[in-house]
Amino acid sequence: MTDTPLIEMTADTLRDHVTAELARGRARSAVLTESVDEADLVRQHSPLMSPLVWDLAHIGSQEELWLVRDVGGRAPLRPEIDGLYDAFQHSRASRVELPLLTPEETRDYVAQVREKALDALHDSRLSGRRLEEHAFVFGMIVQHEQQHDETMLATHQLRAGAPVLNAEPPPPPVAPPTASEVLVPAGPFTMGTSTEPWALDNERPAHRVDLPAFVIDTAPVTNGRYAEFVDAGGYTDPRWWSEEGWRHRVEGDLAAPLFWHRADGRWWRRRFGVVEPVREDEPVVHVCFHEAAAFAAWAGRRLPTEAEWEKAARWDPATGRSRRYPWGDEDPTPEHANLGQRHLGPAPVGAYPKGASPLGVHQLIGDVWEWTSSGWHPYPGFQMFPYPEYSEVFFGGDYRVLRGGSFGADAAAVRGTFRNWDHPIRRQIFSGFRCARDATPAEAGRVA
Missing domain, CATH: 1.20.120.450 (dinb family like domain)
Structure with missing residues (x-):
């Protein structure tokens, strides 16, 4: 870069x-x-x-x-x-x-x-x-x-077999978020881009989006928190699942994130051929949209919309402008985000304080792709370029948008405006999530 x-x-x-x-x-x-x-x-x-x-x-x-x-x-x-x-x-x-x-x-x-x-x-x-x-x-x-x-x-x-990939472990937590959630005030922000030279057609054009106040997690949901959902019977209680999600859970016999198994009274995972204990302070990965939505319901929350995610990631309350990245306009460095296969897994929450947004939202870029509640649709004024098979032919259907990139995504292909999408049943991708909720009238009134 x-x-x-x-x-x-x-x-x-x-x-x-x-x-x-x-x-x-x-x-x-x-x-x-x-x-x-x-x-x-x-x-x-x-x-x-x-x-x-x-x-x-x-x-x-x-x-x-x-x-x-x-x-x-x-x-x-x-x-x-x-x-x-x-x-x-x-x-x-x-x-x-x-x-x-x-x-x-x-x-x-x-x-x-x-x-x-x-x-x-x-x-x-x-x-x-x-x-x-x-x-x-x-x-x-x-x-x-x-x-x-x-x-x-x-x-x-x-793939099965012995490990063949090597990488340094991710950095330890340096400064975990001081709060579990932050309030994003009501008001407009600029979503998308019309000026980023290498932005793809689905990121364009820049347009104004006005959102009510909402509250969003300062970090992705961790393995430890997700294990609480699993251990509380979250996979056996249809109350937390949509009808479609519960049907998929039953047909797919889902009982925990992909690659997890329980032995000796604890959770273990297989990662690139290595079996190791699940680390509680890392973002959970390899969960599908339905699992993410079920956890959010169990926690009394919901998944953020795509617009909410981008406002939390890009909006600067001091200037009202949208940044390229949560930390500013400069390209990512190893101090900002876990990208590019530099490590072979998500970093613990708090490992990248220099990558936080002005509102104090951490690890929005890198670590895990984050499921949102939004379907895959064009922005107002979308123009296909340079070929329909990149974005246009996928609009509609059951796709859900993911944002932010993962430890396996590269900085060249991740921006604050970058949009990813996949079927809601996909778990082999490096996908996790964070939760959001509507602001209460009292919370919204504090920043009105």
Whole structure:
């Protein structure tokens, strides 16, 4: 990342930045694919996920489509494989049966694509065309690779066998929040963005949203707090679950977060091949939307809406403006947030006091994706760009929005405006949550 905003960079500086970001993503892809043998690369570890080798070739295929063919104007390298790596033509469960490139062929292919993509970057003016303005299309590909790196990291969590990934443990808690919740005053704020150069179409345009006062947790719900819900019979009491959620709980035989099990009178988890005690002060992870909503109901609360989450994360009460991140406008550093697979799990609550928002809300960026109660819909004035399959085709349905990123998300693909979405039954993703509630009349009156 850089201290100079993208919009202020010269073309040469922007090229250097894009080159570094592309290299950083590829280095991470290499770690995720070279840490296992070829049999693991081509194996499907779960019907929920693609074989790792498919993800790697898909990364190259998208890069070729946009940077080599579109920006570079060059002939296709391997047009016969386009359909194999089109995510809309084949479900994840079926991809293992396709005549995919071998691991060696895949590595050769992505290397050839990268060489020609860098040629295209060298030749591009990075202006004069919306797709290339401020290197948008290159940033889109940077984000795409990092998003698939997070997907591959989730596949690693699902694979059986000995641990193959290594990382330093997350930092200890330094300054936990002094309060369990904070009041967010009623009033308008600016949601979304119209100025962030690499923001994707679903983050746009910036628009005014007026919210009533609400109260939100200062930290994500922890394992210890969630275990109280489990131990209190939360999974056996339909009072806390929506009709749809209870049906899924029963059909899926859900009894605790994914990868948890109870032994010797305590909760244990499996994380990237390591079985260890559940740490009580870490944010809970691998819970679906229905589990999050049930916990919130049990606790007498609810999940925040997407707009509430973003106001808590970006709104500065001193100026009334919306920041890029909770801590300000500068890019994330290791002191702000747990991102980029730097650690292989969420950090304890209180590990990143420098990442807190002006209102004192902690760990909104990184650690765990946070479920919100909102469905996946376009903002007012939404314009599809540059292709409908990124956002537009998913609007509607049963999707729920997640915000904030996880320890497996990269800073290049996480902003205060960044929007993620998934089906409410998904648990293999690095998902957690925090709770909210309506402000009482007395609370709202204090800041009116």
